[in-house]
Amino acid sequence: MTIRKLCAASGCDDLAVPGAALCEEHEAERIARNRARRAKVKTAEEIRRRSKLYASPAWKTARAAFLEVHPLCADCAGLGLVTPASEVDHIARHEGDRARFWDRSNWQALCKSCHSRKTAREVLGRT
Numbered sequence: 001m002t003i004r005k006l007c008a009a010s011g012c013d014d015l016a017v018p019g020a021a022l023c024e025e026h027e028a029e030r031i032a033r034n035r036a037r038r039a040k041v042k043t044a045e046e047i048r049r050r051s052k053l054y055a056s057p058a059w060k061t062a063r064a065a066f067l068e069v070h071p072l073c074a075d076c077a078g079l080g081l082v083t084p085a086s087e088v089d090h091i092a093r094h095e096g097d098r099a100r101f102w103d104r105s106n107w108q109a110l111c112k113s114c115h116s117r118k119t120a121r122e123v124l125g126r127t
Contacts, residue, residue: 050096062102063088070109075118085109093122 004015007023014023022030053059066088076083089110094100110118 050094053096053098053101062104066104066107067109072109073111073114074108075110075114083111083114086112087115089115089118 004018005021006012007014007016007026008021009023009026012023012026014025016022017024017027020027067085071085073081073083073085087110089108090101091106091108092100094103094106100106
């Protein structure tokens with residue numbers, strides 16, 4: 001027998017979808033909001049312009065050299081964990097500014113998980 005919970009949406013008295021926290025209606029709304037956010041991020045002209053910086057051979061070379069010198073994830077290290085870094089993060093967003101993009105004092109080495117989490121907070125407003 002499966003125990004069903006009430007929908008976690010404020011004021012909703014419907015039952016949640018099995019294995020989820022929301023009823024069908026609120027779960028569909030949540031999915032639609034997430035899709036809209038992702039679509040906005042992926043189609044924004046500003047994002048496409050910035051992504052060209054990351055495609056340059058100069059960035060790929062600088063990134064590889066930085067990771068060679070900084071092989072561990074800075075966020076994980078702060079938690080006492082030893083995790084290989086795989087990505088170079090801009091600590092403060094560069095917003096397409098080339099000088100800020102190339103400022104190595106604004107770089108940190110992160111693992112994929114930490115970098116994805118940080119980017120989601122910054123770009124999508126998630127925690």
